[in-house]
Amino acid sequence: MCTILGIETSCDETSAAVLEGRVVRSSVVASQVDLHAQWGGVVPEAAARQHVERLNPILQQALDTAGVGWVDIDGIAVTNRPGLVGALVVGLAAAKALAFALNRPFVGVHHLEGHLYSAFLETPDAPIPFPHLALIVSGGHTELVLARGHGDYLLLGQTLDDAVGEAFDKTARLLGLGYPGGPEIDRRARLGDPTAFRFPRAKVGGWNFSYSGLKTAVRREVERLRADDALDEMTINHLCASFQQAAIEPLIHNTLEAARALGVGVVTVVGGVAANSALQQQMRAACHEAGLTLFIPPPRYCTDNAAMIALAGYFRLAAGQRDDYDLDAYANAPLADSHL
Numbered sequence: 001m002c003t004i005l006g007i008e009t010s011c012d013e014t015s016a017a018v019l020e021g022r023v024v025r026s027s028v029v030a031s032q033v034d035l036h037a038q039w040g041g042v043v044p045e046a047a048a049r050q051h052v053e054r055l056n057p058i059l060q061q062a063l064d065t066a067g068v069g070w071v072d073i074d075g076i077a078v079t080n081r082p083g084l085v086g087a088l089v090v091g092l093a094a095a096k097a098l099a100f101a102l103n104r105p106f107v108g109v110h111h112l113e114g115h116l117y118s119a120f121l122e123t124p125d126a127p128i129p130f131p132h133l134a135l136i137v138s139g140g141h142t143e144l145v146l147a148r149g150h151g152d153y154l155l156l157g158q159t160l161d162d163a164v165g166e167a168f169d170k171t172a173r174l175l176g177l178g179y180p181g182g183p184e185i186d187r188r189a190r191l192g193d194p195t196a197f198r199f200p201r202a203k204v205g206g207w208n209f210s211y212s213g214l215k216t217a218v219r220r221e222v223e224r225l226r227a228d229d230a231l232d233e234m235t236i237n238h239l240c241a242s243f244q245q246a247a248i249e250p251l252i253h254n255t256l257e258a259a260r261a262l263g264v265g266v267v268t269v270v271g272g273v274a275a276n277s278a279l280q281q282q283m284r285a286a287c288h289e290a291g292l293t294l295f296i297p298p299p300r301y302c303t304d305n306a307a308m309i310a311l312a313g314y315f316r317l318a319a320g321q322r323d324d325y326d327l328d329a330y331a332n333a334p335l336a337d338s339h340l
């Protein structure tokens with residue numbers, strides 16, 4: 001059995017995990033939301049500093065929880081792209097130092113490849129179903145990807161402007177609901193009416209997405225309501241429900257369309273926004289009706305975590321892939337080509 005250490009520091013979560021084969025033995029995630037909440041968003045310099053402070057104890061905790069020692073680690077997987085470069089290099093430097101000291105191989109993992117595999121962390125005994133269609137929805141990404149095999153991905157659609165999680169966060173900020181906004185909008189939307197306001201569903205061609213129009217429409221409505229002194233708690237709940245419905249409908253529509261057009265029978269929804277209760281509920285119903293098998297990870301694996309990085313790295317290391325000590329960190333890096 002192969003024991004893999006995963007490390008993730010691409011944004012505002014410091015995380016380490018130990019996998020034995022495909023089985024998660026430990027997954028430790030230290031969120032920095034409390035730190036960044038005071039600024040209403042992630043401050044890169046502060047994120048990097050906090051990774052430096054927290055990574056060592058979190059690595060130790062991941063090993064202790066898994067009940068393994070350093071000598072038991074057979075390989076290391078680390079996120080090296082895309083993300084905040086100052087944050088990424090903290091995890092990457094740690095991975096290189098450990099690989100050198102332990103004389104073990106390490107691989108750099110694309111953050112979105114980690115999210116792709118997060119859908120299968122809970123099913124370690126079943127083969128990864130290929131091909132499958134992955135809807136990656138997070139604070140930084142809104143992408144529809146066809147996974148044809150390990151490391152073989154095709155980009156089918158993506159956002160032309162804001163990511164859907166960013167739209168949730170910006171809308172929450174506009175309504176004074178704090179940071180990050182997704183969970184609070186989700187909670188309030190359950191108390192509101194999704195048909196109270198009619199916000200635009202962007203149609204931008206192909207299987208792409210757009211959220212700037214929706215953001216502007218919500219802002220105009222909020223300004224109008226404020227001017228009329230009509231922005232009470234119930235109205236905010238209606239705004240949350242109506243915004244959320246407009247945000248998730250194109251996600252479900254494009255995913256179902258692509259699955260039908262390509263004849264793919266398995267769908268995954270991954271990334272922080274996959275934790276959204278309305279998206280989960282409506283995607284479940286749509287996939288059930290279309291006869292599609294759906295995988296959505298539990299919330300702790302929807303948001304950033306090192307277990308998903310370790311799983312992606314497990315398949316790369318098992319295939320004999322190794323990286324050198326000159327491996328770099330990159331702010332931007334495509335997961336896949338976009339040619340069908």
Ligand code: KG4
Pocket residue numbers: 011137138139140141164165166168169180181182183186271272273274275276277302303304
């Ligand atoms: O994957 P993630 O942890 O980090 C990135 O790689 O971006 O995703 C974070 C995003 C944030 O925008 C947050 O507001 C959103 O996921 N999010 C949600 C929910 N939980 C987290 N959005 C909608 N509904 C939720 N329940």
Ligand code: ZN
Pocket residue numbers: 111115138271272303304
């Ligand atoms: Zn992420």
